[in-house]
Amino acid sequence: MSNGDPEAATTGQVSEALTKSAHSLKRSAESLEEETDKRVSLAEDRTFLAAERTYAAWVRTGIAALASGIGARALIKDGMPLWLVQLTASVLILFAAFCLCAAIWREFYSLPPGRTRLTVIPRAILFPLNGFLVLVALAALVGVWL
Numbered sequence: 097m098s099n100g101d102p103e104a105a106t107t108g109q110v111s112e113a114l115t116k117s118a119h120s121l122k123r124s125a126e127s128l129e130e131e132t133d134k135r136v137s138l139a140e141d142r143t144f145l146a147a148e149r150t151y152a153a154w155v156r157t158g159i160a161a162l163a164s165g166i167g168a169r170a171l172i173k174d175g176m177p178l179w180l181v182q183l184t185a186s187v188l189i190l191f192a193a194f195c196l197c198a199a200i201w202r203e204f205y206s207l208p209p210g211r212t213r214l215t216v217i218p219r220a221i222l223f224p225l226n227g228f229l230v231l232v233a234l235a236a237l238v239g240v241w242l
Contacts (some may be wrong), residue, residue, distance in 0.1 A: 141214055148216070151203045153228070158195030164234050165189035169240050183241040193233040200226045 163187030173181050200223055 137213070144214060144216070147203070151199050153220070154195050154199030154202060155229075156198065158192045158229065158233075160192075161188050161195060162192035162229075162236060165192060165240070166236055182240055186237060187231050191235045191238065193237075195232050196226045196229050196233065 165185040168188060169181060169185040172184075203219065203222055
């Protein structure tokens with residue numbers, strides 16, 4: 097193969113084109129991997145935020161049911177038989193306790209802990225808070241029957 101050989105020049109050009117193509121393909125793969133990592137990270141954040149919204153919905157429903165049970169006892173005690181008022185209030189308060197327990201169950205068993213970059217309320221705070229609210233609900237239940 098001499099310098100003037102057209103076949104050698106063509107082989108060199110093909111080899112150079114293949115090298116450029118390989119480098120371009122490598123950069124493209126690295127770029128695609130970075131985009132995929134970002135998409136996965138954002139998807140994990142969305143999933144985590146959805147779980148937090150679900151937790152908040154359970155707690156909100158529990159507190160609303162607790163307030164409704166206490167309110168039912170206070171507001172309709174003169175208009176209906178006492179046993180019916182107590183039963184209605186008890187069902188609402190027990191539903192409140194159920195919602196508060198379900199909120200914790202969902203929070204602890206729906207997602208693996210802490211793979212997100214978001215600032216979140218530590219799970220160690222949620223359990224005592226919901227436990228306290230369940231105790232408030234049970235105290236309200238006792239108060240309904242006294």
